[in-house]
Every structure is written in structure tokens, then in C-alpha cells.
Amino acid sequence: MAREGGHLGHKRRYRLSTQTGLNLRMKRPRRHISAAHRAAQPGAAQQGEVWAMDVIAAQLYDGRRSRALTVVDVFTRECLAILVDQRLTGADVVGTVRQISELRGSPDRIGVDNGSEFISKVLDLWAHQCGVTLDCSRPGTPTDHPSTLSFHGRFRDECLNIHWFLSLDDAAEKIETWRGDYNHLRPHSSLEHLAPSAYRARSASTLRPQGPPT
Structure with missing residues (x-):
């Protein structure tokens, strides 16, 4: 209308927009507001200070799906x-971290995502009682916790993709064996080529x- 030389007042513009449904606002969900402005967290300065937790999907030989909860010390890269x-x-997460x-000992901070296992009331209560901060990543931003991504890449390439799991017990046994090798035998360039x-x-x-000088 303006291009044709006419004038459209703001009241009439509002009324027409309302009638045609053009006045809808794109509102961000409330739970995402604080995450969107999440401040960058400092890295771990010593062992035991910061952990990272996540869940990775696995599969048994017959196609049944399983899940694995991983807990990693961010400073030493050790899989706890x-x-x-x-x-x-x-409750499974709380039992493991306990x-x-x-x-x-308890860490100062644990990096987690927004999975249902990590936003539960039982985990929040444990963290509150132990004075642990749950550092939730921003939705859709897994790079907030790069140590988890790095570990899961190795875990999948070196264990999940090369083993044939016959049952949950068989999977737990083989994964635990791999965890021992990863912690004690596998060198890391980021750790000055030492094992965790x-x-x-x-x-x-x-x-x-x-001690005091002798």
C-alpha cells in the first residue's frame, strides 16, 4: 500500500496484522534462556576438580540397544x-558417582548435557548435598564439554565398534577391560604421551x- 502512495497508520497495521495472524511472536522456551547466556567455565586446574559425564548408545549382537554412562576426570583424562x-x-547416575x-572424593563441578538422566531431581539433590555444581551444556551445543566428545570418539572407535557383545554382562566385562587398558596403557599426546x-x-x-629440611 505504501508503494502505491497510500498511508497505513500503526493502529490499522496492528489490526490487520492481528486479523491475519501475523502478530505471532517467536518465543524462546524458558528453559533455554539461561543456557543461551551460559558463561564459559574455567578448565580443570588439578585432578578430581572437574568431571564430565555423558551417555553413549551401544548395541548387542542381536540388535538390542544398550546405553553406557561414562565418567571422566577432565584434568587427567582418566575414565573413572x-x-x-x-x-x-x-538413580543409576547417582549410584555411580557416589x-x-x-x-x-567429590569434584567441584561435573559437566553434563540436558539428558533425562542428568536433569533428574535425585541427581540434583545429591549434587546439592555434596556441594557439587552441575554444569549443563547449552541445548544443541555438545562442544561445551569437549573432553566428553574426545573420550567418546576413542571409546567408540577402540571398543564399541570392534567388539561383539553377546549380552549386557559380556558388554560390561569387555568394556571394563578396555577401560583398564585406556587408563593404564594408552598414552595421550595431551598428557605428554603418558597414560592417564x-x-x-x-x-x-x-x-x-x-617435609621439613633435614
Whole structure:
């Protein structure tokens, strides 16, 4: 209308837009608002400070699907646990991190995505009681936790894609064997070509307080 020399007032424009349904607003879901403005988190400065958790899909020989929960120490790249089951819940996650914490202590922060296992009330309660911050990635942005992506790439290439899992028990046994080799035998260029367990031991020795001079 304006191109033809006419004038369209703002009230009439609003009325026509409302009648034709052009006044719809694209609203961002509320749960995404805080994630969209998520501040970059600092990296891990020492072992045990930051963990990363995620779930990766696996498959048995007969086509049945299974899932594996992985927990990794971000600083040492050490895989702290892998839980394999047909389905995983928040209670399974809490049971796993509680077992690790009894041996290693609780971390300051755990990087997770927005999966149903990680946004459960039971995990949130455990984190609150232990003073652990759950660092949720932005939806659709897995690069917020690159250590998880790196580990899952190796896990799939070196274990899931080359083994034939006959059952959940067989999968758990073979995956646990691979986890031991990964932690104790596999060197990493990012760890000065040391295996994660060796790098952890060396880091612990540098943090050990020195005794009084003799």
C-alpha cells in the first residue's frame, strides 16, 4: 500500500496484522534462556576438580540397544567409571558417582548435557548435598564439554565398534577391560604421551607437600 502512495497508520497495521495472524511472536522456551547466556567455565586446574559425564548408545549382537554412562576426570583424562545397562536413570547416575566419590572424593563441578538422566531431581539433590555444581551444556551445543566428545570418539572407535557383545554382562566385562587398558596403557599426546593413570600419579607427586629440611 505504501508503494502505491497510500498511508497505513500503526493502529490499522496492528489490526490487520492481528486479523491475519501475523502478530505471532517467536518465543524462546524458558528453559533455554539461561543456557543461551551460559558463561564459559574455567578448565580443570588439578585432578578430581572437574568431571564430565555423558551417555553413549551401544548395541548387542542381536540388535538390542544398550546405553553406557561414562565418567571422566577432565584434568587427567582418566575414565573413572563406565556403567552399562539397557536403560539408565538418575538413580543409576547417582549410584555411580557416589561410588566414585567414596574412593576419590567429590569434584567441584561435573559437566553434563540436558539428558533425562542428568536433569533428574535425585541427581540434583545429591549434587546439592555434596556441594557439587552441575554444569549443563547449552541445548544443541555438545562442544561445551569437549573432553566428553574426545573420550567418546576413542571409546567408540577402540571398543564399541570392534567388539561383539553377546549380552549386557559380556558388554560390561569387555568394556571394563578396555577401560583398564585406556587408563593404564594408552598414552595421550595431551598428557605428554603418558597414560592417564601415570599422569595422575605424577600430578599427585608434584602436589604432595614437602617435609621439613633435614
